[in-house]
Amino acid sequence: MHSLVSRLVAIGLVLLLAVVVPTLSVYQIELVTQMLIYAIFAMSLDILLGYTGLPSLGHAAYFGLAAYATAILSLRLHVPFALAAPARIAASVVAAALFNLLALRTSRGYYLMITLALSQLLWSLAVSWTELTGGDNGLPGLERPRLPWFPWLLTSASGFFYLTLFVFLVSTIALWVFVRSPVGYALKGVRENEARMRALGYAVWQYKYFASIVAAFFAGVAGELFVYLNGFVSPSALSVTVSAQVLIMVLVGAAGTLFGPMLGAVVFVLLQYVVSTYTERWLFVIGIMYLVIALYAPQGALTFLWVRLRRRTRRVV
Amino acid sequence: MSPLVVGNLSHSFGGVRALDGVSLQLQAGERRAIIGTNGAGKTTLFNVINGQLALSSGEIWILGTNATRLSVHRRAALGLARTFQVTSLFPHLSVLHNMIVAVAALSRFHFVFWRPVTAHAEIVARAQDMLAVWNLWDYRDQPVANLSYGVQRQLEIVLALAGNPKLLLLDEPMAGLSASETHLASDIILNLDRAITVLLIEHDLAAAFRIADRVTAMDQGRVVAEGNAG
Numbered sequence: 001m002h003s004l005v006s007r008l009v010a011i012g013l014v015l016l017l018a019v020v021v022p023t024l025s026v027y028q029i030e031l032v033t034q035m036l037i038y039a040i041f042a043m044s045l046d047i048l049l050g051y052t053g054l055p056s057l058g059h060a061a062y063f064g065l066a067a068y069a070t071a072i073l074s075l076r077l078h079v080p081f082a083l084a085a086p087a088r089i090a091a092s093v094v095a096a097a098l099f100n101l102l103a104l105r106t107s108r109g110y111y112l113m114i115t116l117a118l119s120q121l122l123w124s125l126a127v128s129w130t131e132l133t134g135g136d137n138g139l140p141g142l143e144r145p146r147l148p149w150f151p152w153l154l155t156s157a158s159g160f161f162y163l164t165l166f167v168f169l170v171s172t173i174a175l176w177v178f179v180r181s182p183v184g185y186a187l188k189g190v191r192e193n194e195a196r197m198r199a200l201g202y203a204v205w206q207y208k209y210f211a212s213i214v215a216a217f218f219a220g221v222a223g224e225l226f227v228y229l230n231g232f233v234s235p236s237a238l239s240v241t242v243s244a245q246v247l248i249m250v251l252v253g254a255a256g257t258l259f260g261p262m263l264g265a266v267v268f269v270l271l272q273y274v275v276s277t278y279t280e281r282w283l284f285v286i287g288i289m290y291l292v293i294a295l296y297a298p299q300g301a302l303t304f305l306w307v308r309l310r311r312r313t314r315r316v317v
Numbered sequence: 318m319s320p321l322v323v324g325n326l327s328h329s330f331g332g333v334r335a336l337d338g339v340s341l342q343l344q345a346g347e348r349r350a351i352i353g354t355n356g357a358g359k360t361t362l363f364n365v366i367n368g369q370l371a372l373s374s375g376e377i378w379i380l381g382t383n384a385t386r387l388s389v390h391r392r393a394a395l396g397l398a399r400t401f402q403v404t405s406l407f408p409h410l411s412v413l414h415n416m417i418v419a420v421a422a423l424s425r426f427h428f429v430f431w432r433p434v435t436a437h438a439e440i441v442a443r444a445q446d447m448l449a450v451w452n453l454w455d456y457r458d459q460p461v462a463n464l465s466y467g468v469q470r471q472l473e474i475v476l477a478l479a480g481n482p483k484l485l486l487l488d489e490p491m492a493g494l495s496a497s498e499t500h501l502a503s504d505i506i507l508n509l510d511r512a513i514t515v516l517l518i519e520h521d522l523a524a525a526f527r528i529a530d531r532v533t534a535m536d537q538g539r540v541v542a543e544g545n546a547g
């Protein structure tokens with residue numbers, strides 16, 4: 001019953017988005033589109049952090065790499081969209097496969113540091129390899145493709161919103177199935193107690209490696225949407241700031257749930273939008289918000305609200 | 318075929334020789350208790366048999382396979398299961414979730430990521446059956462962290478049984494339990510199928526002698542005595 005209600009609410013929200021958002025201004029449509037992209041990105045990190053217990057401070061590497069691969073294949077190498085489609089996300093997956101051969105030799109805090117170091121490696125490459133990446137100026141001028149199978153033109157804000165909503169839905173359903181699959185159950189076991197998982201017969205390293213590749217895949221999906229939304233990519237997409245931002249989205253929302261990171265992404269983009277109209281130092285305000293949540297709702301805002309709601313419901317009953 | 322043969326096992330922690338030439342052979346279906354003072358090397362022996370600790374020298378044969386160089390999970394796949402001295406569960410997951418993880422470990426579905434667990438009826442059904450058989454059904458939706466210590470110890474044993482092991486290592490299963498809980502835990506072990514060979518570390522000598530067919534005494538990393546429990 002509870003599950004049915006949740007599903008109906010989710011379907012209702014999606015329908016509401018699909019109907020209401022295209023009636024907004026272009027700026028507001030792009031804001032909602034950005035929320036959906038960040039939601040995919042945050043959910044992808046949550047597979048690592050919330051479900052597997054691997055705190056990464058380098059997740060922007062996969063997001064930015066897919067964005068750069070998209071821009072380079074299109075602008076520098078003029079590869080047709082359809083041909084380049086698998087290659088763009090494959091860039092993130094291959095990077096994760098290589099990085100994690102090294103990073104997964106460590107755990108917890110050390111994993112965080114080594115993922116930070118590896119992502120900084122890509123960031124410095126993006127800054128210094130000017131002929132390929134455009135250096136600090138990045139790669140501008142990327143045009144959205146025409147998708148013959150898609151009923152809306154992607155050049156319009158609402159058309160691109162619908163594409164993003166479609167990809168968001170597919171990603172969410174795929175991740176929903178993934179975290180409820182035997183592998184998803186095992187990842188939670190790995191997060192809780194690696195020694196016990198090994199004793200039960202799980203090859204723990206393989207599960208962590210697979211989780212890191214799945215997380216990179218969806219970060220790549222988000223990165224590709226991001227570059228088409230902006231029509232431009234710069235080294236900031238690979239920066240530690242973006243890695244920290246997505247980490248905050250997951251922690252603020254509630255790690256270990258799929259809906260929590262979505263909520264974190266929405267709150268983050270909204271705050272950025274509202275606060276940045278008053279001050280350029282919007283990251284400072286977000287930092288304070290994160291501190292407050294870390295102190296008073298360390299399980300994340302979603303869990304905090306959920307517990308409060310249940311207490312209130314019990315009192316009423 | 319002997320379920321467990323260990324020959325001349327040695328392991329050192331720095332300058333301390335925790336195991337010093339330990340040899341042991343168990344018969345199929347046997348219940349063997351290992352007794353000894355703290356620091357005798359009992360848990361180190363378990364950790365070495367299980368693969369958690371590397372050997373300095375010696376050989377381990379599990380169910381007819383030379384497991385000396387096998388990883389922990391490969392030894393589990395041979396049919397070896399264990400419990401830990403300090404309760405080792407998944408504290409923030411529900412009892413049913415713990416059980417499903419344990420049942421799925423050695424099933425052919427363990428690496429399925431494209432279908433929810435609930436689509437694999439045999440995994441869920443077996444997890445539910447085990448909870449019902451071992452009187453844990455009423456706790457199924459509770460997070461393990463909320464359970465009493467006695468129930469957690471019981472769940473620890475049931476998780477180890479989930480993969481249908483042939484050889485079970487129980488590390489102080491009665492430690493920290495009340496008298497009634499100790500009785501319940503020893504009953505659980507006594508009622509285990511004789512197809513499972515049990516190697517048990519126990520400080521409660523009355524319980525150890527009640528359960529075991531044979532007893533091995535260890536001191537300072539060595540086997541110092543061995544004989545029938547009766």
